[in-house]
Amino acid sequence: MNKRASEGSAIGSSAQTTVHARRISRRFGAHLAVRETDLTLCRGEVLGLLGPNGAGKTTTLQMLTGNLAPSAGSISICGIDLVARPVAAKRHIGYLPEHPPLYRELTVDEFLRLAAKLHGVAHARLPAVVDSVKARCGLGDTGKRLLGALSKGYQQRVGIAQAILHDPDVVVLDEPTVGLDPIQMREIRGLIRALREDRSVILSTHILPEVEAVCDRVGIMHQGRVVFSDTIEALDELSRGLALHVALRNPPAQDALAAVPGVTRVEALGAHQFLLGRDATADPTEEIVQRSVAQAWGLYEIGPARSRLEEVFVQLTRDEPAA
Amino acid sequence: MIFTLAGKELRSLFASALAWIVLAVLQLILAWVFLMRLDGFFEVQPRLAHLANAPGATELVVAPLFSAAAVVLMMATPLLGMRLIAEERRNRTMTLLVSAPISMTQIVLGKFLGLVAFLAVPIGLVAAMALALMAGGTLDLGLLAANALGLALLLATFAAVGVFTSSLTRQPIIAAVLALGLLLASWLASLANPDPNHVMQLVSITRRFESFNAGMVDSADVAWHVLAICMFIGLTIRQLDRERLVGQPT
Known part of the structure; x- marks a missing residue:
C-alpha cells in the first residue's frame, strides 16, 4: 500500500x-x-x-x-x-x-x-x-x-x-x-x-x-x-476492492444482501440504493446479479461506489487500522 | 531585514489610535510641567541675578522637565510596547514572520528598534520644548545633550522590558501590566533604599538616569543600560525559540 x-x-x-x-x-x-x-x-x-x-x-x-x-x-x-x-x-x-x-x-x-x-x-x-x-x-x-x-x-x-x-x-x-x-x-x-x-x-x-x-x-x-x-x-484500485453501489427495484431485507458471500456490510442509501462493503479478495458482483435474477430483486445498477476517496477515508478512519 | 521589520512596527504604531493618544497626553502633561517650571524660574530670576555662578534656565527648567519625562514615559512605554509580540500571537500573524527566512534574533531586534524609533518622537518633542528657550536666552547645550542621551538610553531599556513582557503572553494588556510592574518595582527599589551604595540600587533603572540628568555622561551608566537591553532582548529571543519547542503560551 x-x-x-x-x-x-x-x-x-x-x-x-x-x-x-x-x-x-x-x-x-x-x-x-x-x-x-x-x-x-x-x-x-x-x-x-x-x-x-x-x-x-x-x-x-x-x-x-x-x-x-x-x-x-x-x-x-x-x-x-x-x-x-x-x-x-x-x-x-x-x-x-x-x-x-x-x-x-x-x-x-x-x-x-x-x-x-x-x-x-x-x-x-x-x-x-x-x-x-x-x-x-x-x-x-x-x-x-x-x-x-x-x-x-x-x-x-x-x-x-x-x-x-x-x-x-x-x-x-x-x-x-x-x-x-x-x-x-x-x-x-x-x-x-x-x-x-x-x-x-x-x-x-x-x-x-x-x-x-x-x-x-x-x-x-x-x-x-x-x-x-x-x-x-492506486486509490482507485484500492477503492474498487472496498465498496459496491447497488440499485434494486424490489430490494429484499438487508439481511438477504448481507448473506451474499463476499459482502461485509450493507448500508441503505435510500429505498432502492445500497452501498455494500466488499471483501478485497472475493468479488460478490456476479453472485448479486445471479440472486437478483433468481429472486426478482430487479437489479438496475451495479458498480464501484461513486466517491472512491470517501469510501477509503471512512474505512481507514472508522477504527484503528490493523497495521 | 531588521529595518524592514522596524519600519513595519513603526507604521503599525502610527496606524493605531493608542499611540497618537499616548503622544498627545504625554505632550499635554510635559508642556504643563514645562510651563510651571518656567513660571517658577521667572519668580526666582531677580534673586538669582545677585548670586555669583547662579544656576541658569537649563538647570532650573530643562533638567526637571527631562526628569518628569522619564517618569511619565515609564508609565507610557509599557502601553506602546504591549502589542509588539502579544498581539501578533493573538491575531496569528506571528506565523508570517516565523515562516519567513529570518532568524528569531532579527525579528526581536526589528520589533525593539521599531519601538525605539517611535520613542524618539517624545524625546524630540521634549528637546524641542527645551530648545524653544533659546528664543529668549541662552542654554547649556552640553547639559541638554546629556539629558537627551540619558533619556534615550532609559527609554531603550524600558522598550527592551516591554518587548520581553510582550513575549510572555498573548494578551497585550497583561504584557503592559507586567512591564509596568517591573518598571515600578525597579523604581521603588531605589526610592525605598536611598543609600546610594545599597544593593537594591543596582536594579534601579531610573537611578541610571540621575547622573545624565545632572549633566554627567558616566560610562558605567551607559554600560549598565546596554547590558540591561541585551539581557531583555536575549530573554525574549530565548522565550520565542522555546515556543517552537513547547507551543505558544495562552
Whole structure:
C-alpha cells in the first residue's frame, strides 16, 4: 500500500525530492499529536493531506514549515535540514496557515511588499513581483484596500499570494479553499494546478472532491499517523476492492444482501440504493446479479461506489487500522 | 531585514489610535510641567541675578522637565510596547514572520528598534520644548545633550522590558501590566533604599538616569543600560525559540 512512499524515501537525497520528513513526532504535554510520520514529496507533485479534525494535519504542516520543532525525527527541505539551518531551509517554503497571517492595518499592496521583503525579494523586483502575484491570485483592483476591510474570500487569496510570491520550491497550504464560494474555489484549484509545474504543493483539506480534483497523491492521517499514502490511481484500485453501489427495484431485507458471500456490510442509501462493503479478495458482483435474477430483486445498477476517496477515508478512519 | 521589520512596527504604531493618544497626553502633561517650571524660574530670576555662578534656565527648567519625562514615559512605554509580540500571537500573524527566512534574533531586534524609533518622537518633542528657550536666552547645550542621551538610553531599556513582557503572553494588556510592574518595582527599589551604595540600587533603572540628568555622561551608566537591553532582548529571543519547542503560551 505504501509502495510509492517507500520508493520516495529510497531516493531521499536526490535533487528531485523537495520535502523529506523522517519519523517525525510531536508531543504536547502527554498528548502525542503526530507519531512517527514519514513524508516525502517530489518536484511537480501535489500531495493532499486528509483526515478528521484533530488527526494531526495542522501540526504536521507546522513542523514542515519550521513553526514547530518536531519532538523527534528530522525534516529536510530541498536537502537542507530544517532544524539545523532553519533560515536557509525556509527560503524554499511558502506557507499559508489555517488562519491567514494578515496585518489588518495594512493595505493589500503594503502587506504583499512587506511579505516579499521578508522573503528576501530584491528591492528592484518588488513592484513586478507584487503585480504578478496579484494578477495570479485575482487581486487585481484591491491594492489600495485595507486587509481588515476585505471579505473572507479575498483575505484567503491574499494569504495564498503571500505564500507563493517569492517562488518557493515547496508550497504548503492549510485548508486553502475554506471560506471561498464555489467559483473562487475553482479558481484557487486552477492556481494550485498551475503551481505544480516545477514545485511541490502540500495541501490539507476536509473537502474530499478537492483532493480528487487537484492532487497526485493522497495522505490520510488518523490519530497522528499517516494511515494511507499513495497515488490517486492506486486509490482507485484500492477503492474498487472496498465498496459496491447497488440499485434494486424490489430490494429484499438487508439481511438477504448481507448473506451474499463476499459482502461485509450493507448500508441503505435510500429505498432502492445500497452501498455494500466488499471483501478485497472475493468479488460478490456476479453472485448479486445471479440472486437478483433468481429472486426478482430487479437489479438496475451495479458498480464501484461513486466517491472512491470517501469510501477509503471512512474505512481507514472508522477504527484503528490493523497495521 | 531588521529595518524592514522596524519600519513595519513603526507604521503599525502610527496606524493605531493608542499611540497618537499616548503622544498627545504625554505632550499635554510635559508642556504643563514645562510651563510651571518656567513660571517658577521667572519668580526666582531677580534673586538669582545677585548670586555669583547662579544656576541658569537649563538647570532650573530643562533638567526637571527631562526628569518628569522619564517618569511619565515609564508609565507610557509599557502601553506602546504591549502589542509588539502579544498581539501578533493573538491575531496569528506571528506565523508570517516565523515562516519567513529570518532568524528569531532579527525579528526581536526589528520589533525593539521599531519601538525605539517611535520613542524618539517624545524625546524630540521634549528637546524641542527645551530648545524653544533659546528664543529668549541662552542654554547649556552640553547639559541638554546629556539629558537627551540619558533619556534615550532609559527609554531603550524600558522598550527592551516591554518587548520581553510582550513575549510572555498573548494578551497585550497583561504584557503592559507586567512591564509596568517591573518598571515600578525597579523604581521603588531605589526610592525605598536611598543609600546610594545599597544593593537594591543596582536594579534601579531610573537611578541610571540621575547622573545624565545632572549633566554627567558616566560610562558605567551607559554600560549598565546596554547590558540591561541585551539581557531583555536575549530573554525574549530565548522565550520565542522555546515556543517552537513547547507551543505558544495562552
